[in-house]
Amino acid sequence: MSLVAVGSVAYDGVETPHGKVERMLGGACTYIALSASYFTHVKIVAVVGEDFAKEDRNLLDSRNIDTSGMEQLAGKTFFWSGVYSADMNDRTTLRTDLNVFAEFDPKLPEHYKSQPYVLLGNIQPALQHSVKRQMNGTRLIGGDTMNYWINDFRQELEETIRHWDFLLINDSEARLLSGESHLGRAAEKIMAMGPRTLIIKRGEYGALLFHARGHFAVPGYLLDQLQDPTGAGDCFAGGFMGYLAEEGVDPATGPIDAKILGRAVVYGSVMGSFCCERFGVDRFRTLTRSEIDKRFEEFRNLTSF
Numbered sequence: 253m254s255l256v257a258v259g260s261v262a263y264d265g266v267e268t269p270h271g272k273v274e275r276m277l278g279g280a281c282t283y284i285a286l287s288a289s290y291f292t293h294v295k296i297v298a299v300v301g302e303d304f305a306k307e308d309r310n311l312l313d314s315r316n317i318d319t320s321g322m323e324q325l326a327g328k329t330f331f332w333s334g335v336y337s338a339d340m341n342d343r344t345t346l347r348t349d350l351n352v353f354a355e356f357d358p359k360l361p362e363h364y365k366s367q368p369y370v371l372l373g374n375i376q377p378a379l380q381h382s383v384k385r386q387m388n389g390t391r392l393i394g395g396d397t398m399n400y401w402i403n404d405f406r407q408e409l410e411e412t413i414r415h416w417d418f419l420l421i422n423d424s425e426a427r428l429l430s431g432e433s434h435l436g437r438a439a440e441k442i443m444a445m446g447p448r449t450l451i452i453k454r455g456e457y458g459a460l461l462f463h464a465r466g467h468f469a470v471p472g473y474l475l476d477q478l479q480d481p482t483g484a485g486d487c488f489a490g491g492f493m494g495y496l497a498e499e500g501v502d503p504a505t506g507p508i509d510a511k512i513l514g515r516a517v518v519y520g521s522v523m524g525s526f527c528c529e530r531f532g533v534d535r536f537r538t539l540t541r542s543e544i545d546k547r548f549e550e551f552r553n554l555t556s557f
């Protein structure tokens with residue numbers, strides 16, 4: 253049983269107060285897949301150009317990620333670059349060169365279509381929906397979106413998320429999508445749009461989980477060394493969904509246990525925190541499951557009283 257992850261595979265240029273890297277492996281799908289690979293088997297759907305390096309494919313291979321749904325087209329891989337503010341809470345995009353990503357039209361290999369878990373990274377809602385339509389036998393499906401799609405593609409987005417089990421967004425996006433400033437009321441409205449589970453990410457302040465039987469909060473982890481926050485949200489999503497897949501949850505047999513959902517949110521926070529410790533995907537070159545579980549226990553100590 254695998255998790256199918258969809259989204260960008262990119263080269264990123266990133267500058268933070270701790271340094272600058274001109275070009276390194278990035279992309280939402282890359283972060284999701286690396287993060288989730290500690291919990292379950294992952295298959296990715298993406299597009300790269302002719303410049304996609306062997307060593308980057310090797311990293312995905314080393315985590316046993318199925319890349320047969322990663323199309324390679326003539327042209328260059330998507331390139332994004334950004335610079336972070338001094339406190340790293342704000343980011344300015346410097347360049348977005350879509351390159352082959354402009355032609356992304358997800359086509360799922362046959363052996364992907366019957367997989368039970370699907371995580372849709374932040375891409376155009378119509379493309380997210382086309383992936384959903386190609387799948388059969390999905391148990392749990394959800395994903396991410398952003399203000400651009402909420403503002404300019406609202407109808408398409410609403411039609412897409414109507415069929416999702418969960419949605420992960422940040423607090424400003426939750427307010428924008430719902431038109432409510434109070435996060436509890438925002439959650440109610442968004443859940444009425446389709447997803448019965450909602451995760452509102454709050455950057456360094458942690459995350460809120462809303463589901464039919466209540467809500468749950470997890471704090472942010474105070475990192476000793478925060479080098480580069482790029483991809484933290486995607487790693488959160490990968491940890492969240494990866495853990496639900498590892499647990500084999502199946503909402504068709506009844507609501508997902510609130511304790512399992514809570515643990516999934518903690519694993520999401522754990523994976524987001526590891527991602528920020530090094531530039532780009534570097535932390536995933538050495539990270540082990542025992543380090544992940546150790547930090548999970550730290551969260552338990554941090555929040556139990």
Ligand code: AMP
Nearest residue numbers: 260262278279280332482483484485486
């Ligand atoms: P996050 O920090 O979670 O927002 O994710 C950062 C990743 O998103 C980077 O690795 C970028 O390559 C990727 N990214 C940036 N802009 C876009 C875009 N317009 N569409 C898809 N992926 C993007």
